[in-house]
Amino acid sequence: MRYNPRVLDAPCYVLADTHIGYAPADVDRALIGFLDARRDEARAGRSGSLIIDGDLFEFWFEWRTVIPRPAFRVLAALAALCEAGTEVLWIAGNHDCWGGDILRNDVGVTYHVGPWTGTVAGWKTRIEHGDGLRAREDRRYRALRAVLRNPIAIRAFRWLPPDVASRLASGSSQASRTNMRARDGGAGLRQIALDYLGAADGPELVILGHSHVMTLERATGGGVYANPGTWLEAPTYLRITPELVELRQWDGSAEGARLDALDRRAQESPSRL
Numbered sequence: 001m002r003y004n005p006r007v008l009d010a011p012c013y014v015l016a017d018t019h020i021g022y023a024p025a026d027v028d029r030a031l032i033g034f035l036d037a038r039r040d041e042a043r044a045g046r047s048g049s050l051i052i053d054g055d056l057f058e059f060w061f062e063w064r065t066v067i068p069r070p071a072f073r074v075l076a077a078l079a080a081l082c083e084a085g086t087e088v089l090w091i092a093g094n095h096d097c098w099g100g101d102i103l104r105n106d107v108g109v110t111y112h113v114g115p116w117t118g119t120v121a122g123w124k125t126r127i128e129h130g131d132g133l134r135a136r137e138d139r140r141y142r143a144l145r146a147v148l149r150n151p152i153a154i155r156a157f158r159w160l161p162p163d164v165a166s167r168l169a170s171g172s173s174q175a176s177r178t179n180m181r182a183r184d185g186g187a188g189l190r191q192i193a194l195d196y197l198g199a200a201d202g203p204e205l206v207i208l209g210h211s212h213v214m215t216l217e218r219a220t221g222g223g224v225y226a227n228p229g230t231w232l233e234a235p236t237y238l239r240i241t242p243e244l245v246e247l248r249q250w251d252g253s254a255e256g257a258r259l260d261a262l263d264r265r266a267q268e269s270p271s272r273l
């Protein structure tokens with residue numbers, strides 16, 4: 001089956017920042033249960049779509065024949081979901097930005113690096129993970145990111161034995177983790193999202209992750225900013241239909257528990273505000 005890579009069907013589920021490989025084992029189990037529920041929906045003829053907005057894993061890297069062990073069960077669940085007919089869009093995060101053929105060809109997801117714009121359940125949408133977006137606070141990180149994502153650095157890292165490379169990368173990421181949430185409480189990404197929504201011919205919906213701050217907020221012009229939060233705190237996610245953007249928490253039931261929801265409103269032109 002061929003999909004339009006810029007159109008995702010309803011209902012569309014969005015999760016981010018599960019950090020499998022660092023998260024406790026119950027997060028791994030909850031995530032697999034969530035993915036299996038989406039697979040069961042697809043097999044019942046309600047395939048919808050799924051967006052992973054970065055940092056599904058604490059560390060992801062593809063060697064030619066080896067992958068990080070903590071990813072195995074989650075990738076198997078994702079492959080089963082894709083085979084059942086659900087389109088899965090994976091936006092690269094700062095912990096899993098080295099994806100490639102294994103994710104695209106063996107698992108079957110659409111793996112995308114950088115901002116994504118398109119239609120999600122009928123909403124004109126912009127999605128980014130959120131790393132490096134703050135102009136001043138993220139300057140040093142952007143310089144480091146340019147090095148880490150350089151093709152020469154990636155080739156050099158691939159020459160390291162996988163056990164050594166995985167231990168080095170995981171240790172580095174965990175050593176730099178000083179707080180579960182962004183130090184600014186998500187304020188920087190919130191402002192960036194509101195700027196996107198307020199731009200001329202801007203999106204109706206902006207989805208960001210990275211800050212670990214669960215958010216569902218209506219902008220002045222009627223658009224919506226949503227951040228699904230991190231599963232390190234609670235298994236929260238978004239469910240998007242043409243009528244609603246819902247913030248939900250996985251509780252083992254088919255749809256989970258609704259925490260909040262915003263309906264759709266026509267956006268007002270900035271000149272009218």
